[in-house]
Amino acid sequence: xxxxxxKFGGTSIADLERIRTVAGRVKRSREAGERIAxxxxxxxxxxxxxxxxxxxxxxxxxxxxxxxxxxxxGEQVTIGLLALALQKIGVPARSFLxxxxxxxxxxxxxxxxxxxxxxxxxxxxxxGGQVPVLAGFQGISPAGRVTTLGRGGSDTSAVALAAALGxxxxxxxxxxxxxxxSDPRIVAKAHKLDRVTYEEMLEMASLGAKVxxxxxxxxxxxxxxxVQVLSSFADIPGxxxxxxSEIVEQQIVSGIAYSRDEAKITLVGVxxxxxxxxxxxxxxxxxxxxxxxxxxxxxxxxETTDLTFTVGRSDLARTTGMLEDMREQLGCKRIDAxxxxxxxxxxxxxxxxxxxxxxxMFRTLAERGINIQAISxxxxxxxxxxxxxxxxxxxxxxxxxxxxxxx
Amino acid sequence: xxxxxxKFGGTSIADLERIRTVAGRVKRSREAGERIAxxxxxxxxxxxxxxxxxxxxxxxxxxxxxxxxxxxxGEQVTIGLLALALQKIGVPARSFLxxxxxxxxxxxxxxxxxxxxxxxxxxxxxxGGQVPVLAGFQGISPAGRVTTLGRGGSDTSAVALAAALGxxxxxxxxxxxxxxxSDPRIVAKAHKLDRVTYEEMLEMASLGAKVxxxxxxxxxxxxxxxVQVLSSFADIPGxxxxxxSEIVEQQIVSGIAYSRDEAKITLVGVxxxxxxxxxxxxxxxxxxxxxxxxxxxxxxxxETTDLTFTVGRSDLARTTGMLEDMREQLGCKRIDAxxxxxxxxxxxxxxxxxxxxxxxMFRTLAERGINIQAISxxxxxxxxxxxxxxxxxxxxxxxxxxxxxxx
Numbered sequence: 001x002x003x004x005x006x007k008f009g010g011t012s013i014a015d016l017e018r019i020r021t022v023a024g025r026v027k028r029s030r031e032a033g034e035r036i037a038x039x040x041x042x043x044x045x046x047x048x049x050x051x052x053x054x055x056x057x058x059x060x061x062x063x064x065x066x067x068x069x070x071x072x073x074g075e076q077v078t079i080g081l082l083a084l085a086l087q088k089i090g091v092p093a094r095s096f097l098x099x100x101x102x103x104x105x106x107x108x109x110x111x112x113x114x115x116x117x118x119x120x121x122x123x124x125x126x127x128g129g130q131v132p133v134l135a136g137f138q139g140i141s142p143a144g145r146v147t148t149l150g151r152g153g154s155d156t157s158a159v160a161l162a163a164a165l166g167x168x169x170x171x172x173x174x175x176x177x178x179x180x181x182s183d184p185r186i187v188a189k190a191h192k193l194d195r196v197t198y199e200e201m202l203e204m205a206s207l208g209a210k211v212x213x214x215x216x217x218x219x220x221x222x223x224x225x226x227v228q229v230l231s232s233f234a235d236i237p238g239x240x241x242x243x244x245s246e247i248v249e250q251q252i253v254s255g256i257a258y259s260r261d262e263a264k265i266t267l268v269g270v271x272x273x274x275x276x277x278x279x280x281x282x283x284x285x286x287x288x289x290x291x292x293x294x295x296x297x298x299x300x301x302x303e304t305t306d307l308t309f310t311v312g313r314s315d316l317a318r319t320t321g322m323l324e325d326m327r328e329q330l331g332c333k334r335i336d337a338x339x340x341x342x343x344x345x346x347x348x349x350x351x352x353x354x355x356x357x358x359x360x361m362f363r364t365l366a367e368r369g370i371n372i373q374a375i376s377x378x379x380x381x382x383x384x385x386x387x388x389x390x391x392x393x394x395x396x397x398x399x400x401x402x403x404x405x406x407x
Numbered sequence: 408x409x410x411x412x413x414k415f416g417g418t419s420i421a422d423l424e425r426i427r428t429v430a431g432r433v434k435r436s437r438e439a440g441e442r443i444a445x446x447x448x449x450x451x452x453x454x455x456x457x458x459x460x461x462x463x464x465x466x467x468x469x470x471x472x473x474x475x476x477x478x479x480x481g482e483q484v485t486i487g488l489l490a491l492a493l494q495k496i497g498v499p500a501r502s503f504l505x506x507x508x509x510x511x512x513x514x515x516x517x518x519x520x521x522x523x524x525x526x527x528x529x530x531x532x533x534x535g536g537q538v539p540v541l542a543g544f545q546g547i548s549p550a551g552r553v554t555t556l557g558r559g560g561s562d563t564s565a566v567a568l569a570a571a572l573g574x575x576x577x578x579x580x581x582x583x584x585x586x587x588x589s590d591p592r593i594v595a596k597a598h599k600l601d602r603v604t605y606e607e608m609l610e611m612a613s614l615g616a617k618v619x620x621x622x623x624x625x626x627x628x629x630x631x632x633x634v635q636v637l638s639s640f641a642d643i644p645g646x647x648x649x650x651x652s653e654i655v656e657q658q659i660v661s662g663i664a665y666s667r668d669e670a671k672i673t674l675v676g677v678x679x680x681x682x683x684x685x686x687x688x689x690x691x692x693x694x695x696x697x698x699x700x701x702x703x704x705x706x707x708x709x710e711t712t713d714l715t716f717t718v719g720r721s722d723l724a725r726t727t728g729m730l731e732d733m734r735e736q737l738g739c740k741r742i743d744a745x746x747x748x749x750x751x752x753x754x755x756x757x758x759x760x761x762x763x764x765x766x767x768m769f770r771t772l773a774e775r776g777i778n779i780q781a782i783s784x785x786x787x788x789x790x791x792x793x794x795x796x797x798x799x800x801x802x803x804x805x806x807x808x809x810x811x812x813x814x
Binding site (some may be wrong): 016019020050053054056057059060062063065066067068069070072073074076077079081083084087088094095097100143146265355402406 | 423426427457460463464465466469470472474475476477479480481483484486487490491492494495499504506507552563597619704785812
């Protein structure tokens with residue numbers, strides 16, 4: 001009998017009525033012949049409430065170990081309630097807290113990493129005909145303290161559990177129907193993908209298509225866990241995230257993602273000598289400021305050059321502040337900052353074996369008069385930075401250009 | 408340096424502001440030279456909310472083990488927040504969940520009994536200069552599952568911790584200033600007792616003066632833990648609950664308690680033969696109906712007698728229903744039920760060595776024209792049942808008669 005891990009997020013279990021709906025759904029899965037293990041998040045809104053209490057009472061530099069104790073209480077409520085709802089409709093069930101499974105993590109409180117899930121007790125529960133209901137997002141550190149995995153950590157819990165149990169599939173129930181070729185709120189012709197590869201999903205996840213948390217996709221790829229993203233409200237198949245070998249007819253481009261969380265900084269007239277980049281980016285890295293795209297123009301006079309790069313929008317003020325302090329040392333004439341840019345990316349494993357993908361992108365944008373401010377590429381992705389005002393225009397044009405429009 | 412366990416209930420930590428107030432109070436205790444271990448409840452209202460969710464989703468016969476998982480989440484929030492509030496004002500602190508201490512209980516989910524608290528980890532925390540903040544009300548069963556101790560269980564947690572650590576005192580912070588000679592809302596001249604014995608406190612606790620949970624008093628008596636009941640809002644000494652030997656000038660009567668949770672049932676004309684009482688009270692005991700006072704009148708005709716007893720008011724309808732079913736079998740003429748009675752008790756260890764205490768009671772009530780419907784006594788307590796309408800009159804008259812009125 002196939003074993004499936006099902007994970008339900010906060011909106012899927014936001015109140016008692018929805019918890020009952022989830023229980024009903026689990027019962028139907030069992031009646032269809034599947035053995036089920038569950039992973040759940042806290043009720044929508046609960047975690048934010050708890051986090052705000054922690055910040056208010058503990059200040060900005062609070063003890064992350066105590067943060068974890070407070071925040072992990074949210075899942076404790078939902079696993080108990082879901083187990084009760086299942087029992088009520090005749091499905092034997094039992095809750096497991098992170099420390100009970102146990103879900104072993106490192107000691108990185110607030111964003112701990114899962115080291116292992118001991119499968120014995122959960123497996124015994126399943127083999128006894130019960131449905132184990134595991135608290136997502138939480139684990140136990142080597143010191144025996146409560147840890148949490150950071151935002152979206154329940155996805156990681158679910159994939160790790162599927163790997164530990166050798167499950168045939170990990171279903172991630174969410175409030176969207178699956179992974180789309182682009183954001184359907186902007187691109188009306190976007191359609192749901194039946195399948196997408198781990199690599200593509202990774203690029204999409206890290207680019208703002210917030211369907212699955214990046215770490216969970218990486219973990220699924222590492223352990224070969226087949227993941228399905230699907231809606232907890234509609235009873236239809238979602239998108240399967242699988243190995244490339246499982247996808248027969250591969251599109252060149254699978255999707256067009258975008259991220260508004262970008263800000264561009266240009267250092268005008270930086271001395272063009274070795275070590276300048278290290279001088280600039282070393283302190284930013286030390287301050288945990290993530291630098292994404294970096295473009296250095298060719299030096300015209302052989303002495304100075306312009307350097308453009310992007311950071312997260314919320315880091316913009318802090319970054320320019322740090323750079324102003326270094327300006328003389330860098331011999332830099334001027335610092336330009338622009339918080340109104342967007343990063344648009346075309347993603348597809350098919351582009352590895354196909355020339356001309358970048359050309360299509362540049363031509364399409366040029367035809368619409370959209371100026372490209374920076375470019376970065378990976379094996380399966382091309383990202384460009386443009387003026388935020390052109391976001392919708394660019395997404396729709398590219399969606400059509402790559403043949404993704406729904407029939 | 409003296410070690411004191413301090414327990415703060417739900418109203419004392421009902422919001423972030425009050426949690427900060429508690430933290431400040433703990434800091435002052437430390438500065439006054441005390442070493443502190445803390446026990447806290449959930450925020451006022453939280454537990455009720457969680458219990459109602461469990462009932463709504465799980466129905467009346469839900470799994471008590473899952474009930475415990477859900478309900479124990481309340482203390483998890485407050486221990487973390489209080490630890491953070493302490494750290495914020497420079498007091499090193501660390502939270503402990505029931506399973507972390509561990510607080511070992513039996514497997515009686517929903518009202519588990521504490522078997523032992525392993526003091527090693529908490530003691531190490533204290534010796535390292537930190538304040539341990541233990542979640543009250545919860546523990547871990549031999550099967551490794553979360554348990555809760557039932558209503559008022561945090562008092563028991565605190566006393567058990569004080570016993571385990573060999574603490575000099577266990578301070579129970581609450582929303583009253585201590586134990587009073589009677590209910591101050593009724594008896595304006597009631598005053599706070601400086602000291603009261605375990606035995607007296609036990610009688611008061613079980614008689615509706617809901618300051619301390621009965622089990623916690625019994626546990627304190629068993630282990631000789633000195634308990635102080637005091638207000639978390641006023642900075643004044645409360646009432647010390649101690650062994651009789653610690654009380655120098657013992658009053659004959661320490662307090663006058665009352666309980667409105669009483670209902671009287673009279674079986675008129677029951678056959679006066681051996682085994683009748685067993686026939687009546689056996690089935691009630693099986694149905695978990697607690698029978699308190701029992702009065703059997705002397706048989707006038709040698710064949711039938713009247714039997715009066717009391718049950719909790721909420722059990723009245725169920726009890727009379729059961730008795731009606733047995734009426735023929737009992738040969739009973741009539742069943743009278745009265746839900747409008749109150750039990751008034753005078754309590755004092757001094758009455759063991761003093762004659763005339765009961766006489767004072769009966770005379771005082773007779774002078775006010777108050778009819779006594781039933782009497783029961785213990786070594787240190789006399790309880791009488793009267794018409795509920797006379798509650799206030801009786802309490803005030805007795806308070807004066809026993810010389811308890813504040814100067």
